[in-house]
Amino acid sequence: xxxxxxxxxxxxxxxxxxxxxxxxxxxxxxxxxxxxxxxxxxxxxxxxxxxxxxxxxxxxxxxxxxxxxxxxxxxxxxxxxxxxxxxxxxxxxxxxxxxxxxxxxxxxxxxxxxxxxxxxxxxxxxxxxxxxxxxxxxxxxxxxxxxxxxxxxxxxxxxxxxxxxxxxxxxxxxxxxxxxxxxxxxxxxxxxxxxxxxxxxxxxxxxxxxxxxxxxxxxx
Numbered sequence: 001x002x003x004x005x006x007x008x009x010x011x012x013x014x015x016x017x018x019x020x021x022x023x024x025x026x027x028x029x030x031x032x033x034x035x036x037x038x039x040x041x042x043x044x045x046x047x048x049x050x051x052x053x054x055x056x057x058x059x060x061x062x063x064x065x066x067x068x069x070x071x072x073x074x075x076x077x078x079x080x081x082x083x084x085x086x087x088x089x090x091x092x093x094x095x096x097x098x099x100x101x102x103x104x105x106x107x108x109x110x111x112x113x114x115x116x117x118x119x120x121x122x123x124x125x126x127x128x129x130x131x132x133x134x135x136x137x138x139x140x141x142x143x144x145x146x147x148x149x150x151x152x153x154x155x156x157x158x159x160x161x162x163x164x165x166x167x168x169x170x171x172x173x174x175x176x177x178x179x180x181x182x183x184x185x186x187x188x189x190x191x192x193x194x195x196x197x198x199x200x201x202x203x204x205x206x207x208x209x210x211x212x213x214x215x216x217x218x219x220x
Contacts, residue, residue, distance in 0.1 A: 071135045075217035077114045078130055084194060085129025091119040091206065094128055099146040099210050107144040107182050112214040117146065118199045120160055122206045129196040132166075136218035137190040139164065143174060144182025146212040155179070159202030160211040166192040176202040182214070189218065 079096040087094035092101070095117030099105055105112040120126045132139075143162040148154045158179040164172040164187055171187045189195060199211040 071220055073220060075140070075215075075219045076133060076136060078213070078216040078218075079114055079116055081130055081133075083128050084131040085127070085196065087118070087128040088126070089121045089124045090126040090128070091121045094118060099212050100148065101150060102146060102148045102210070105212055105214055106147045107142065107212060107214050108180050112142070112212075114217070115141075115212055115214040116197070116216050118197065118211050118213065120199045120201045120206055120209050120211055122201070125198050125200045126211075127196060127198045129194060132189045132192045132195055133218060136220055137188060138219050139166075139185070139187045139189050139195055139217070140219060141185045141216035142182050142214040143177055143185055144212055144214060145177065145179040145208075146210045146214075148208070148210060151208070154208035154210065158208035158210060160209045161200050161202055162211065162213075163198040165194075165196040165198070167194055168196070177211075178202070179208075 083094075097105065097114055099115075099117035100119050102117075105115045105117070116128070118126050118128065145158040145160065156179065159176050161176055162172070162174040162183070162185075163170065164185065166187065166189055172185055174183050177183055197213060197216070201209045
């Protein structure tokens with residue numbers, strides 16, 4: 001009996017081994033697939049640094065407008081020209097064909113249709129500049145103190161000093177010009193390019209210093 005049981009155990013053990021081997025064979029028969037990619041001939045591009053600096057821009061050329069004027073045998077008045085250097089420090093602004101608040105130019109009892117009114121400031125110098133037009137040889141003006149009808153007091157007082165520069169060189173400098181005593185000016189400018197007019201007060205008070213360049217003009 002014991003031999004039968006022992007043989008039965010051996011058979012069962014053998015069957016168990018066969019079943020184990022069959023299970024392993026079935027598991028190993030499951031196909032395993034894998035996709036193998038062929039090597040690529042294209043290389044990955046390495047990003048390069050981008051130039052983010054601001055490009056240098058070339059500014060456009062500065063165009064300076066230089067007006068031209070026809071030759072007038074009777075003269076070219078400065079009040080009809082555009083200044084090359086804008087007026088500075090003129091009390092009440094540069095007056096064209098008038099003087100300060102006065103709508104007309106009257107000097108020493110005579111009326112002048114054309115001229116520049118340049119009331120000097122309390123402190124400093126009033127000035128304006130012009131380009132000497134081609135074809136003109138001289139600058140002329142009557143430098144004086146104009147009357148003001150709205151203030152009779154100013155018709156008896158007032159003084160100023162006048163200066164003219166040609167190419168930044170002093171060409172004329174007056175002594176103190178007083179009311180009723182104008183000074184005639186004639187300066188050669190044929191070789192000049194620029195003309196600068198300056199006025200400053202003559203005394204301690206500038207209230208009635210209605211400095212005027214009557215008939216200020218260029219002539220051929």
